[in-house]
Structures are given as C-alpha cells and as structure tokens.
Amino acid sequence: MISKLHYITQDLAHKTHAEQTEAACAGGVDWVQLRVKNQTDERVLEIALEVKRICDAHGATLIINDRVRVAKEVGAHGVHLGKTDMPSKEARRVLGAGFIIGGTANTLDDIRALEQAGVDYIGLGPFRFTETKKNLSPVLGLEGYRNILGGGVSVPVVAIGGIKHGDITAVMEAGPHGVALSSLINLAENPSASAKKVLDILAGKTA
Numbered sequence: 001m002i003s004k005l006h007y008i009t010q011d012l013a014h015k016t017h018a019e020q021t022e023a024a025c026a027g028g029v030d031w032v033q034l035r036v037k038n039q040t041d042e043r044v045l046e047i048a049l050e051v052k053r054i055c056d057a058h059g060a061t062l063i064i065n066d067r068v069r070v071a072k073e074v075g076a077h078g079v080h081l082g083k084t085d086m087p088s089k090e091a092r093r094v095l096g097a098g099f100i101i102g103g104t105a106n107t108l109d110d111i112r113a114l115e116q117a118g119v120d121y122i123g124l125g126p127f128r129f130t131e132t133k134k135n136l137s138p139v140l141g142l143e144g145y146r147n148i149l150g151g152g153v154s155v156p157v158v159a160i161g162g163i164k165h166g167d168i169t170a171v172m173e174a175g176p177h178g179v180a181l182s183s184l185i186n187l188a189e190n191p192s193a194s195a196k197k198v199l200d201i202l203a204g205k206t207a
C-alpha cells in the first residue's frame, strides 16, 4: 500500500541521512525516500545500507531516489525516478514486477505518460517554491492540484514541494492520495514531533 506520508531525507551539513531517518521514524513515519545528491553510487549504497537497517527496525518502506542500481543492491522496496532519471519502463525491466516505482509529474500530460508507463505512484509538484530542490518547475498551488486531479487519476498521487503543516488539509482537499515532505521534518527543531504532527493532520486528529 502506498503511504499517505512520503518522508524524504536531504543533504544536510549537520545531520546524516541515517540520523534524519531515525528521527522521522521515531515520529511514526512508515515510508522513507533516501534522497542523496552529488555522490557516487558506491557512497549512496553505503548510506542506503545504514538507512535500510533503520527502516527495517521500524517496519518502514524504503524508496531510493534516482539510483536504480543502488535500490536493487540494497534490497529497497522501491525507487523514485524523475524526468532526467532512468525511464520507468526501463526500471521496471531491471527491477521486476514487485518493486515500487514512483515517478515525478508537473502536468496532467506527465501524469498520463506515467500511468501508461506503469508506475505505482506519482509525485506531483511543486506545490510552492522550495529551497530543497534546484530547477523547480512552475508552482502549482491549490488551483493547479484541483485542475490536474479533478478529472481523475488511476495511480496514487502525492503532492510535493514546500508543503507546511498549515497547508496539508487544504492540499488533501484538492484530491491527492497523500503528501511528500522533506525540510518541514528535517529542519524542524524537533523532527519527530514535526513528523507526528503531519500524521495527526492526515489522520484528521488536528488541523
């Protein structure tokens, strides 16, 4: 099952990906995307092995960003691929039917192409400007999500990009299956509490 909260690690000078993952999982996160930029596959594999141990201890799903070879070698549950990464059809040939493959979309045309390619979920963004990713596509805002998702999509879609606690209820009302978040959790004073707050909002326990 595709989680409603896709937690994503990020490159930070003061905190390792393993430390970030431990804090997020302590807050209840059950879906972790390891997102390491500008490192060799060998280094990402080392980090992924560490993060996999933490995910396994918490029963969390592990998705590797960008790197199909690393995802396979570490025994992750899945991989997330954007427009400049390996095409998802090719990744499916490499990884097989049971592997989770996620794809990035910025438009309805992107979504239709990913549906055809057989991905398991789609990250649709950006909701708003964010420092976490370079070369962002134009922001969608609530209106963008309403327009794109209004006609129905056959694959679970998670909204991504600059989402804060106060946005989540309105974003979910625009129609996605869930949300994907990075800095809201990683840069919080208390990342576990920030993650728990997201989960409480998604569960309708608080606004």
Ligand SMILES: Cc1ncc(COP(=O)(O)OP(=O)(O)O)c(N)n1
Pocket (backbone or CB within 6 Å): 006, 033, 035, 065, 066, 080, 081, 082, 083, 084, 085, 102, 103, 104, 105, 122, 123, 124, 125, 133, 158, 160, 180
């Ligand atoms: C859930 C989710 N959605 C979108 C992205 C972005 O992927 P991509 O476009 O490949 O950009 P990078 O993350 O690789 O910089 C994502 N990672 N996760």
Ligand SMILES: Cc1nc(C(=O)O)sc1CCOP(=O)(O)O
Pocket (backbone or CB within 6 Å): 008, 104, 123, 124, 125, 126, 127, 130, 131, 132, 133, 136, 137, 160, 161, 162, 163, 180, 181, 182, 183, 184
């Ligand atoms: C990784 C990523 N992809 C995006 C897209 O629009 O495709 S926005 C984004 C960054 C998500 O991090 P934060 O929650 O800190 O903004």
Ligand SMILES: [Mg+2]
Pocket (backbone or CB within 6 Å): 065, 066, 080, 081, 082, 083, 085
């Ligand atoms: Mg990518």
